[in-house]
Amino acid sequence: EPEVTQTPSHQVTQMGQEVILRCVPISNHLYFYWYRQILGQKVEFLVSFYNNEISEKSEIFDDQFSVERPDGSNFTLKIRSTKLEDSAMYFCATQGSYNSPLHFGNGTRLTVT
Amino acid sequence: TQLLEQSPQFLSIQEGENLTVYCNSSSVFSSLQWYRQEPGEGPVLLVTVVTGGEVKKLKRLTFQFGDARKDSSLHITAAQPGDTGLYLCAAQGTYKYIFGTGTRLKVLA
Numbered sequence: 001e002p003e004v005t006q007t008p009s010h011q012v013t014q015m016g017q018e019v020i021l022r023c024v025p026i027s028n029h030l031y032f033y034w035y036r037q038i039l040g041q042k043v044e045f046l047v048s049f050y051n052n053e054i055s056e057k058s059e060i061f062d063d064q065f066s067v068e069r070p071d072g073s074n075f076t077l078k079i080r081s082t083k084l085e086d087s088a089m090y091f092c093a094t095q096g097s098y099n100s101p102l103h104f105g106n107g108t109r110l111t112v113t
Numbered sequence: 114t115q116l117l118e119q120s121p122q123f124l125s126i127q128e129g130e131n132l133t134v135y136c137n138s139s140s141v142f143s144s145l146q147w148y149r150q151e152p153g154e155g156p157v158l159l160v161t162v163v164t165g166g167e168v169k170k171l172k173r174l175t176f177q178f179g180d181a182r183k184d185s186s187l188h189i190t191a192a193q194p195g196d197t198g199l200y201l202c203a204a205q206g207t208y209k210y211i212f213g214t215g216t217r218l219k220v221l222a
Contacts (some may be wrong), residue, residue, distance in 0.1 A: 004155075023154040023169075033209065033210065035212075042158065042212060042213075042214050042215050043201060043215070044212075045209045045210070045211070045212075048208045048209045048215070053207075055208040056207070056208035056209050058209075083146075091155050091156075093155075095208070096203070099143060099144060099205050101146050101161055102156075102157045102158070102203070102210055103158075104144075104155030104156050104157070105155055106154050106155050107155050109153075110132070
């Protein structure tokens with residue numbers, strides 16, 4: 001069964017550094033999302049992306065965050081200057097068509113020290 | 114703002130017991146999904162319910178969508194330790210999926 005692949009699985013970075021989280025969506029999927037989950041807490045929406053542009057973003061997704069699909073396959077989340085409170089699991093999810101279920105990757109655990 | 118509230122938040126039961134998890138909203142949704150998440154992994158889809166009043170069964174798991182399509186329940190019969198995990202309901206909002214607050218289930222052997 002096709003999978004969403006995320007790399008790296010774990011990233012440790014110092015406060016103020018930039019990180020890029022990568023996702024390879026399922027090949028025929030059109031809608032892409034980033035969610036995050038702070039340990040033990042709920043799954044929080046960050047941003048949705050369709051047709052090479054952001055559809056919606058949450059208030060968490062401030063100007064330190066950006067997304068792009070640079071080569072038509074990988075979908076990336078960049079955090080320009082990480083803060084301690086950015087430490088969380090970051091999940092990429094993709095969707096074949098609107099209203100179909102999400103398929104999640106296994107996440108990137110980001111630890112900011 | 115569309116919200117999905119789940120209850121209970123935590124549940125610890127003995128193997129063999131039955132349990133029900135609820136997912137409630139004031140909004141109407143065209144469909145609703147249930148996911149299960151294990152530690153260190155992403156949520157995995159269990160089921161999608163679409164029609165008001167619909168009941169779907171997945172082995173010992175029974176899912177129901179409310180008649181008004183605002184709420185849903187997940188019932189587990191004879192729970193097993195392998196059912197342990199975080200159960201999440203989710204629904205399509207405008208340009209995003211909304212997730213419930215989650216129910217963390219622990220089944221003790």
